[in-house]
Amino acid sequence: MSRKITIDPITRLEGHGKIDIFLNDEGNVDRAYFQIPELRGFERFAQGRPAEDMPQITSRICGVCPTAHHMASTKTLDDLYKVEPPASAKKIREMIYNIFVIEDHALHFFYLAGPDFVVGPKAPKAERNILGVLGKVGLEVGKEVIGMRKQLRELMTLASGKVIHPAFGLPGGISKPIAKEDQQIFIDVAKHAVEFGQFSLKLFNDVVLGNSEYVDYITSETYTHRTYYMGLVDENNKVNFYDGMLRVVNPDGKEFLKFSGNEYLNHIAEHVEPWSYVRFSYLKDIGWKGFVDGPESGIFAVAPLARLNAAEGMATPLAQEAYDKFYDTLGGKPVHYTLSTSWARLIELLYSAERMQELANDPDIVSQDVRIIPTETPEEGIGVVEAPRGTLVHHYKTDNRGLITSANLIVATQNNSARIALSVDKAARGLISNGNVDDGILNMIEMAFRAYDPCHGCATHALPGQMPLIAYVYDQNRKLIKEIRRD
């Protein structure tokens, strides 16, 4: 008769991430399960809707990264109607998209993961939040962060209508050009954003890398998984969020696959477990071998670390510098340390800022010609972008009136879900032996979560953010013998 530990954010009633750890009679971990307990089924109720409504409908999958879904959906419509948007429209889309990446990465680092690194994982709970960060780095910095985010989101509102749930995406372009007189604002904010990116990396340097304790965390075996990595790359195999080919490297960092989004079904498949509402992505070419890592397992990772691993560099100078430093410091490519994701994220933030600056200065950005009216009869379309949390695929089929007949959505967290489960299982095995349940396990597990910044809002429903955890330890008779709480 085995024992069962349930780790559950504020009891099941919260309805979000949930972990069950099963111990054998020796008190060692048999298996740890990470469960996602809700589903909204956009795939189903997308059916019957007009395709052109999908960018606005699917953005409601996630209010944290609505722009990612909006953009993936809009690109899907281009493909569905076989219409190539004007260069200007593409550039505006990409610029807005990079602005979104900047602010989303900033949000994650400073509001969510930041506290662990800046304030320190051992610091009292009360301090491990944005206010704690401010305390450490000074209120000025805090104002800076809030101000930056505000500026960026105002620009997004200007161009896309609403920053939360944009409205401007249409097949063949966007609904509204950028006014000439507005270009300067974009240029100014871009300049500011680049400085902000550099500042954030410097902060990470000083506060995190300066502290050997953190580095140990980052490199600790508990958070190391030798899996495949996937990400979008441009024609030079440099990281790109808006467009390009999907590149997959194997656990040794060698290119394993390079394919266009339209071929995703040849390479990405999903596995279903009865105990979770999330679907687990894996590489079709390798196959599903269960929750194990290594070259024999189809499990792969997406999101910042994966993108850096999957690419050969960054397309902008400052980001490229940071990229090189990243791999020098962590011992060359690929990097398997889950916790280094936060660092990778800041490198991407800088890239997006630089890319924004390039585009903001591009004369096309204020071209008034931003639409091409589709003429083809719609049938099937696929669109891929790199959401901040990883590769995002939209795939629609329609009838000849453009009404959705089937929709498939593979979102970042689905791609990561297997690796997340892996981290949880590994953390559990690493920290529980002979029935001794180390209270620290909850910290460690939560840190693993945050590194991925799992957006279960995207994957199914559960939301990102700090996850207070409770562990219940049951004896053979399922009686509660111990309660561990991580407040």
Place this chain on the structure above:
Amino acid sequence: MSNDEAIKAQFEPKIVAFFCNWCTYTAADLAGTARMVYAPNVRVVRIMCSGRLDPQFVLAALREGADGVLIGGCHPGDCHYQEGNYKALRRFTLLKSLLKSMGIEQERVRLEWIAASEGDKVQRVINEMTETVRQLGPLRLEPTIYNLIEDSLLKIPETATLAKGDEL
């Protein structure tokens, strides 16, 4: 006899009718004066013109427990207010396609032009509609208020795939 058939057998449909004051309501009065006996299932709400019919009224009737809705107006061209019945026709047409998409049987909502002199048509239409709706069986909309769910007619058999929350 299946459960459904059993229900239908002793089922008396409730049908709400919206009749315009000048033609159809008058026709219904005429049917009365002429002692034309017809099914008692239709209950008339008088409006001045079929153009007053807000589609909300139709849905409200179904929500409140009607199994069908009948709308009666003057023949095209005869509207006491010149065009009200055309407006009714437009709204009705779009409403029908909405109801279709919502899975409500088309026959449950019907629009008829009945002139003041057509008492016999009132009789015919009401008898027809009552039979049609009887055949369709009761309209059992799921209650919107959660705690009413217990009394819901929409009870469905427990099956392995369904859990507690679903008994609504």
Place this chain on the structure above:
Amino acid sequence: MSKPKVGFYWCASCGGCEEAIIDLAEDILPVIEAVDIVFWPVALDFKRADVEAMPDGDLAVGFINGAIRTSEQHEMVELLRSKSQLIIAFGSCAHLGGIPGLANMFNRQEMFDEVYIKSPSVNNVEKVLPSEKIDIPEGKLTLPSMWDTVKTLDQVIEVDYYLPGCPPPVNLIKDALKTILSGELPPNGTVLAPDVALCEECSRRDSKPEDLALREFKRPHEIIIDPQQCLLAQGLLCLGPVTRKGCGAACINVNMPCTGCMGPTGRVTDYGAKALSAIASSVDSKDEKEIAEIFNHIVDPVGTFYRYSLPASLLHRHYQQAKSRGK
């Protein structure tokens, strides 16, 4: 005296409502001054036990966003109801059901089949479906059960006020907080937004003709949209006339029609029915066939007229799908 306690909670939502609160940016500081936020899962920690421990009515205000679609969510909001003096349905989902409410066009079985079996990327020959109670080699696992029908907040608990919008516009959130903190409470059931339709604050208002005389409907991707002229006048199904104002006509500002996330005005019972009544009234044809032909171009009546309010509608959900569920 101690500051009034406030709580935020989410149900079936996307997190956009939380983001909207974060978007108050520095404006949130005075709020933090004035109140004591006891729980806010997205940003602060709290434990259900703490809430249970509170005396009834201890919370001054409970903000709840998201639609209700699991028994857990139902229990939780009932708990919050008992602990809060005021419950505010925050955002379209809590208010009207929102986009997730479109799931009421189907039932749970249909959804599972689609997501876990039919989906082209899924490899699931054994047709494994997630279920509430699962036997696994190591023992038993459970998942929370999902309802067939998405509900609005006020369909499961009593709601005092509503903040409309997907998400609620920042300025409305500010005003709402002000109003509530001021203690001068509007009548129960009030929607905390101006009770006038969007046309009033639309920059294209004056370009709207008195006689629309619609003879065909266009879809946004089909035409080059004039940036000044009323969208309805261009044949686009803009729901501004039916929809509550307060967003500043955000979508219309980027040349896209209003889809109605702010919901109906106070005098309207069923948003979709009202919308279709207004639209149909502006159609210019007396011929039965022609009329049908014109409406044929409204390709998705439900998705168009009930984009955010299907669960709040009088019909509530798809009828046949409800009947056939589980069969």
Place this chain on the structure above:
Amino acid sequence: MSTTEIRSNGTPKVGVYVCHCGINISSKVEISKTVEFAKTLPYVTIVRDYKFMCSDPGQELIQQDIGEGKVNRVVVASCSPLMHEPTFRNVMAKGGENPFFFQMANIREHVSWVTRNKEEGTKKAKSLIAAAVCRVALHQPLERKRVSIHPDVLIVGSGIAGIHAALTLADSGKKVYLVEREPTIGGHMAKFDKTFPTLDCAACILTPKMSAVLAHPNIILWTYSEVIGVDGFVGNFKVKVKRKPRYVNEELCVGCSECIEACVYKKARVEDEFNVGLSKRKPIYIPFPQATPLVAVIDEASCLELKRRKCKKSCVDVCEPNAIDFDQTEEIKEIDVGAIILATGFKTFDARRIFRYGYGKYNNIYTSLEVERMVNAAGPTSGEVILKSGQAPKMVAIIHCVGSRDNNTNRYCSRVCCMYSLKIAHLIKERTGAEIYNFYIDMRTPGKGYEEFYDKLLKEDVHFIRGRVAEITDWAMTPEEEGKLIIRAEDTLVGAVRRIPVDMVVLSVGLEPQADTEEVRRLFNISCSDDGWFLERHPKLAPVSTFTDGVFLAGACQGPKDIPDSVAQAGAAAAEAMALIDRGYVELDPNTAYVQEDFCSGCKTCVNICPFNAISFDGDKNVAVVNGALCKGCGTCVAACPSGSLQQNLFTDEQILNEIKGVVSYV
């Protein structure tokens, strides 16, 4: 639904009064059960039942309860609101409450008279009462709008009915516009020789009235004219009249007929409408010697000048007063009137439709109207009854009910045929001494002196054969049938089929609605009964009114009538119009639309919806504005208003939604 606040006179105290209507209601509605049920409804404080609620004691009950403050809103469950709503609203007022805190439940026309048994009736009655109670609880006090009435009257059609109505009104000092589409007034009656049963000469009694019309200072007579547009409402109609050009100046023409003589057509070759085709006329003509006005008219279709513009116009040369004016064009007159009387009359049944009677196929088969002309001294044969051959007939058959009481043509009885057939029989016998056979289904001679007239004819040895004629043929079976028309009919009294050879056949054609009844009906916004005649508001209580206030009916346009009835009804219509005008104002039901300005977004959806242009858009305030005087209260704009900011008095969304709730959710 927005929360329902209760307005005005405090918490509703609803009184429900259930009427037995003798046994009309109580025979199908369990009164006691209904009463018990009504007591359980919201806001209900008192429930009573009474034999006849509309009777004085019935009304007393309500007034008393209001007076004693027991009720402030009333539901009467009785007959149709179209019947007694006004009655009970007055009761409210008399009791000191606003008349609109009242709602009627129609449990007679809609329940007791159409249900099989008490169980069904009671159930349905309950649901209607529940609906009324739920609704009345939300009623609001309203004011009736008073609109002054234009004192002039329009009369359309100048047959005997129109003429009589016109004179009656004119004599009472009302200004009357009399519009006639023919060149002369007089209608069908002017064509007759004698009238039954008195056999006095039609002309002698009609022509004085015709000249009186022409001479009357209060009558504006427009012949050869048609109404082409009617706008407005009771008391304030705006009417457009088209005056067709007659190419002869009415003021100048003295009716000397010189022009007719002088016409380039030496021989008349145009079919003469007045003589129903029995004679010919010229392009320029005067319909008949007593035509009123006595003014020539030129018919465009046949006049050489008007057709080809190359006539030497001898008519113009001979006309001393220079009345002929080929440049005359049609003229549109716009007039304001307070009331309208329709006296558009009838047309006779087209005998060709019954093929087996051979009309138009055989010679010497005439319709009754043709014979009316033939026997008329001023007619085509100067009063002689002759066959095509020129000789007088020795045997004449008169066939009744041609186009009446016949499922293939008209099911109704035309009411006048029996009598005029007797008249014709008498006149032919008088003039020719021929043997006359009447083929009838039933003899219908109710009316003062009618039955006596029938007896008189029987004594004159006119034969009456009871039976419908099967066919009329020229196929002779015996020598004596040679060259005759043979009537084949079953004599139902003898029980044998008979063949009767005759020289002449008279088809007593029935009366039918005018060919353009449908257009006229729409023009004046009234209804027709299913046999096509104009529909009166109530067959007994409002026989000359229509469902459109201010529009009245006179004469045969409402159904077949003989002269006495037409005149009587014309008098009644005139009296109704007079009563309306002399009151000086009408009270309009206040069921108009109104804008809640604070809520109106200025979306303009409603503006163009209104067919009466009652809604305008105020650009400064950016709101829609309803002009209460123009609003007719259909509520179409209210259903259209996307934000529910437009509402309709007496029919607010709330009231209707509550009525819906009431009608379904209680029973």
